[in-house]
Amino acid sequence: MSEKPENLRIEDGVFLGFVLLVSIAFALVIEPFFAAILWGVIAAILFGPVNQNLVRQMAGRRNSAAGLTLLLIVAVVILPAIILGVALVQEATLIYGKIQSGEIDIARTFDQFQSRLPDWATALMARLGITDFATVREAISRGVANSFRSVAAQVFLIGQGAFSFFIALGVTLYLTFFLLRDGPALAAGLDRAAPLRTSHRRALMQQFVLVTRATIKGSVVVAIVQGMIGGVVFWGLGIQGSLLWGVLMGCFSLIPAVGTGLVWLPVALYLLATGAFIKGVILIACGVFIIGLIDNILRPILVGRDTRIPDYVVLITTLGGINMFGFNGIVIGPVIAALFIATWNIVTRMRTGDGLEGPLTQDEPPSPATPVR
Numbered sequence: 001m002s003e004k005p006e007n008l009r010i011e012d013g014v015f016l017g018f019v020l021l022v023s024i025a026f027a028l029v030i031e032p033f034f035a036a037i038l039w040g041v042i043a044a045i046l047f048g049p050v051n052q053n054l055v056r057q058m059a060g061r062r063n064s065a066a067g068l069t070l071l072l073i074v075a076v077v078i079l080p081a082i083i084l085g086v087a088l089v090q091e092a093t094l095i096y097g098k099i100q101s102g103e104i105d106i107a108r109t110f111d112q113f114q115s116r117l118p119d120w121a122t123a124l125m126a127r128l129g130i131t132d133f134a135t136v137r138e139a140i141s142r143g144v145a146n147s148f149r150s151v152a153a154q155v156f157l158i159g160q161g162a163f164s165f166f167i168a169l170g171v172t173l174y175l176t177f178f179l180l181r182d183g184p185a186l187a188a189g190l191d192r193a194a195p196l197r198t199s200h201r202r203a204l205m206q207q208f209v210l211v212t213r214a215t216i217k218g219s220v221v222v223a224i225v226q227g228m229i230g231g232v233v234f235w236g237l238g239i240q241g242s243l244l245w246g247v248l249m250g251c252f253s254l255i256p257a258v259g260t261g262l263v264w265l266p267v268a269l270y271l272l273a274t275g276a277f278i279k280g281v282i283l284i285a286c287g288v289f290i291i292g293l294i295d296n297i298l299r300p301i302l303v304g305r306d307t308r309i310p311d312y313v314v315l316i317t318t319l320g321g322i323n324m325f326g327f328n329g330i331v332i333g334p335v336i337a338a339l340f341i342a343t344w345n346i347v348t349r350m351r352t353g354d355g356l357e358g359p360l361t362q363d364e365p366p367s368p369a370t371p372v373r
Contacts, residue, residue, distance in 0.1 A: 036171040044179035066181040211338035226253040
């Protein structure tokens with residue numbers, strides 16, 4: 001005897017509630033490793049094409065291909081990042097020691113900077129109400145010293161948290177291996193399970209992969225290049241702590257619009273104010289014509305025109321992502337923005353009767369004849 005429709009609706013409702021409950025429980029269980037899982041997914045997406053090429057060249061041996069790809073990730077990404085981090089902490093510790101010993105006198109440097117300010121700059125600061133230079137000097141000295149002390153303290157924190165760090169790193173690499181090996185099967189399973197129309201879920205999944213890959217290539221790679229060139233420029237000009245300045249420049253370059261200028265411009269103004277006119281001019285020229293143009297040259301090549309998001313959206317979502325998720329927000333913010341735009345473009349195309357072919361993050365949707373790339 002068949003069940004009544006009312007009973008079926010109740011049972012379906014209970015089952016959907018159970019699905020929601022176990023999904024929330026699963027999310028809570030893996031939440032401590034959210035960052036490790038996120039970067040494992042990102043690594044698998046970014047190096048997926050490399051892995052697929054290896055699979056074809058190795059006659060379909062997915063385990064071997066995934067293992068070689070993982071070794072490539074360790075050699076190209078993990079080891080250089082660890083070496084750079086250790087060198088950065090050592091340099092920050094060295095500079096902090098010089099500040100403590102008085103070899104670097106921030107207060108005296110500030111006085112030199114103030115005495116060399118032109119009259120118009122002094123008058124402008126007076127109109128802005130900046131007249132108590134002693135308080136400003138103390139605040140700057142204390143802020144700089146605290147900053148370097150915080151970085152130096154990371155040596156001890158890294159030692160204390162080494163076990164947790166290597167556990168998270170192990171989870172990331174372990175997950176990356178299986179995502180590389182079983183990625184197509186997992187994507188197909190997710191495609192079947194997602195409670196969305198086939199055209200909708202495939203468009204959103206495609207957009208997620210495209211934007212994640214574009215964010216990494218267009219932001220992180222550009223940041224690395226800008227940071228390296230910035231560090232070389234600082235080193236060539238004889239500015240102390242060139243490695244530290246280069247890393248700061250690379251980090252700030254992840255913020256659209258303002259970017260590296262937040263690092264090199266204050267240093268250039270300091271050089272000009274303290275009499276190092278030639279060095280200041282060279283730094284400004286390199287900042288504007290070399291470091292500043294890298295983003296405009298490399299980003300279109302690395303990102304491509306199909307996945308562009310308006311610059312103001314990238315700026316707001318990157319800053320908001322960093323505020324909410326920390327460093328992980330550099331990727332999460334733009335991806336959420338892209339999915340938001342893509343979702344509303346799907347709604348628009350449904351209402352207008354257009355198809356879902358073509359990229360979904362451009363301001364003007366392409367014609368339905370444009371193939372999906």
